[in-house]
Structures are given as C-alpha cells and as structure tokens.
Amino acid sequence: MKPTLNPYIIFGGTCREAMQFYQSVLGGELKMQTYSEAKMSKHKETEDKIIHASLMNDTLTFMASDDAPDHKVKPGNNVQMSIFGSDEEKLTEIFNKLSEDGKVHMPLKKEFGGDTFGMFTDKFGISWMIDISAKA
Secondary structure, X not given: OOOOOOOEEEEOOOHHHHHHHHHHHHOOEEEEEEOOOOOOOOOHHHOOOEEEEEXXXXXXXXXXXXXXXXXXXXXXXXXXXXXXXXXXXXXXXXXXXXXXXXXXXXXXXXXXXXXXXXXXXXXXXXXXXXEEOOOO
C-alpha cells in the first residue's frame, strides 16, 4: 500500500457537528468515538467530546477530534483542505454546499492553466481549495 496523506482537523468542541456536515456533502462512512467511550476522559467537560472521528469514502479519508482543555486550538489557522478532480458538476456542488454560510475568498473560475479553482472558509472556520482539472 502506498503512503497516503490524511488530513486531521482539531475542532474547538464542534467535531461531531462538523463531521456530520462533511458527511452530508461528501458521503462516506463516518465513525466517531467520545472521550468517555474510549475511557480517556480526564475532565468532566470532555466526556461527550469526540476523541477521534474518521470519514472515509472511495476517494478520501480524513480524521478529526475535539480539542482538550489543556490543548486549545483555533480552527482553520493550521489546516487547509484541498479537493482535486475532473468531475465539474460534482466539484461545483461540493464547493457550493461546503461554502454555504461560510466565506468565499475566490469564487470558482477558470485559471490560466485551464483548471477551474476556488477557495473558501466553511462555517466551521476550515479553509478549502477546490481544483477542477481542465478536460484533456
């Protein structure tokens, strides 16, 4: 098996909601485990937080968790998700759905190399890039 890069996002308490949203757009199988289910809860406030989540389909795998009281993060400042492919209709749909209630920084538009490219931050503060390859 070749090595693969799997993004891992740490959320400030919204992991469950975010991963369910991403699954609703991207499809795939979503698995989540709370700190209490993993018997890893050292603090009362982490019992219902997600210690590990994974979303997998035929073409992607990404993982996530909620932050811990002793390791707070600021969502979106250290992660950027990128989706690349040639299915213009599907990738445009993904762009539109994921960017809803977020902020579009660069609308999808044809670039000098022929690809269509766009960037946005979703409603959870995660930055995304969508790159639709030019048809040969």
